[in-house]
Amino acid sequence: MSTQPRDEHEYYERIYTVVEQVPPGKVATYGDVATIVGDGCDARIVGHALGALGARRAETVPWQRIINRTGGISTSGHGQREILQAEGVTFDEKGHARMDAHHWSGPTEAWARAHGFQPLPQRPPQAQLTLF
DNA sequence: GAATTGACGGGGC
DNA sequence: AGCCCCGCCAATT
DSSP: OOOOOSSGGGGHHHHHHHHTTSOTTOBEEHHHHHHHHOTTOOHHHHHHHHHTOOTTGGGTSOGGGEEOTTSOOOOOSSOHHHHHHHTTOOBOTTSOBOHHHHBOOOSOHHHHHHHTOOOOOOOOOOOOOOOO
16 A cells, blocks of 8 residues: 555655755756655645745755756746856756756665655656757 | 646647 | 646645
């Protein structure tokens, strides 16, 4: 049997623990975090969890390193992009983070297993070569 | 209780 | 890259 929390609040602490693993200069998507947390966690729940961070907790949880799948910033009025730029993350003209250079590859398999989380599946290398 | 909205995402075109 | 449709979970109207 799998214990999947019915109350999304039950995911919050696990979500914060995962977010704390993302190093400066790197970014992860809401979906990435949800996958690592596992047990039915959802990208939207991750968004709710980060939105529920108090000012105190936001000082230890790097919420700014979580962005959407397009590399765009989903928040407004929090200076998220500026903070990321200060950490070394680069953006293109359209305001999208350069995921190819800064996308976090997930926790180490050892860490994930030690803490009861799910490692991030290997992302297929994006071939940009114009064959023929 | 349907429709809508919100710090979302995958797949198809 | 962009747009659309649909699934997802929860809160609000």
